[in-house]
Amino acid sequence: MASRNIATRLITRTFSSSPKVTQKATRPFQVAIDGPAASGKSTTAKMVAQRLGFDYIDTGAFYRCVTLAALSKGIDPSNQSQASQISNLAQSSHIGLKTVFSTSPSSLPTTRVFLDKKDVSSEIRTGTVSKHVSAVAAIGPVREAVLQKVRDMGATSASQEGNSGRAGLVMDGRDIGTVVLPNADLKIFLVADSRVRAERRLQELAKSGSKEEGLDVETVQKDLERRDELDRTRKASPLRKADDAVELDTSHLTIEGQVDAIVQEVHRRQKAASSSSSSSQ
Ligand SMILES: Nc1ncnc2c1ncn2[C@@H]1O[C@H](COP(=O)(O)OP(=O)(O)O)[C@@H](O)[C@H]1O
Numbered sequence: 589m590a591s592r593n594i595a596t597r598l599i600t601r602t603f604s605s606s607p608k609v610t611q612k613a614t615r616p617f618q619v620a621i622d623g624p625a626a627s628g629k630s631t632t633a634k635m636v637a638q639r640l641g642f643d644y645i646d647t648g649a650f651y652r653c654v655t656l657a658a659l660s661k662g663i664d665p666s667n668q669s670q671a672s673q674i675s676n677l678a679q680s681s682h683i684g685l686k687t688v689f690s691t692s693p694s695s696l697p698t699t700r701v702f703l704d705k706k707d708v709s710s711e712i713r714t715g716t717v718s719k720h721v722s723a724v725a726a727i728g729p730v731r732e733a734v735l736q737k738v739r740d741m742g743a744t745s746a747s748q749e750g751n752s753g754r755a756g757l758v759m760d761g762r763d764i765g766t767v768v769l770p771n772a773d774l775k776i777f778l779v780a781d782s783r784v785r786a787e788r789r790l791q792e793l794a795k796s797g798s799k800e801e802g803l804d805v806e807t808v809q810k811d812l813e814r815r816d817e818l819d820r821t822r823k824a825s826p827l828r829k830a831d832d833a834v835e836l837d838t839s840h841l842t843i844e845g846q847v848d849a850i851v852q853e854v855h856r857r858q859k860a861a862s863s864s865s866s867s868s869q
Pocket residue numbers: 623624625626627628629630631632788789791792838840841842843846
């Protein structure tokens with residue numbers, strides 16, 4: 589098992605806004621994966637990262653941590669007058685991710701999530717957090733605070749002093765291709781039929797031993813659709829497919845199939861970039 593520990597650190601390295609070709613030559617390959625809830629983003633992103641030896645950042649975990657922090661303090665995220673308290677929490681919370689990759693390419697890597705050094709990996713996946721997370725993620729200053737943390741983590745992972753200078757980075761969320769990594773080398777927009785997504789999420793919850801009452805496929809489907817609607821219609825960086833993203837419908841694909849498709853596309857683009865840079869020398 590290879591372990592890559594990424595913690596949020598204040599590193600001021602930013603990706604420059606100079607032309608794309610220059611950026612590609614000087615920074616690790618970036619893959620942005622966006623899409624609606626339970627479309628397969630994190631599973632696919634982790635496996636792509638494992639296959640390619642890239643780092644992985646789950647940005648949804650940040651919004652889930654802020655939501656958990658607010659709920660633990662008795663703050664009601666649906667009450668708009670509490671938005672500034674939640675924004676303060678987003679700024680002051682320390683969020684860390686630790687992804688453990690397997691040496692077997694078919695095994696699923698695991699990501700542990702830490703909020704103020706406490707392992708909250710299971711707590712952030714409960715129905716209560718899922719119910720409130722989109723309201724929290726719609727608060728502009730919360731997004732600014734999370735964006736800063738995510739960029740710091742991305743810069744740490746890409747820097748020499750950070751995570752061993754990995755060959756690349758895979759990030760998943762809702763605004764990766766549009767806001768977080770607008771110059772990503774490959775942008776994927778994963779979609780799947782909402783019934784299929786609900787069945788998969790329900791199965792996942794059952795496997796994880798979730799004891800939540802009254803969970804059936806209709807309830808889960810409604811919750812996913814409600815969250816997607818909130819994510820698509822909010823003012824601050826709504827969920828949308830970036831103009832240059834490739835859409836991939838996972839409804840009838842296997843996990844291996846969608847991972848293979850993305851890995852092949854990364855290889856194709858890396859090859860194209862290296863032949864264009866050698867022909868320009
Ligand atoms: N092609 C697929 N076939 C079957 N199950 C899948 C497929 N893609 C993803 N899943 C499963 O669907 C569930 C939701 O996927 P996940 O990666 O958590 O989605 P997201 O990160 O978009 O919310 C997980 O249990 C995952 O293993």
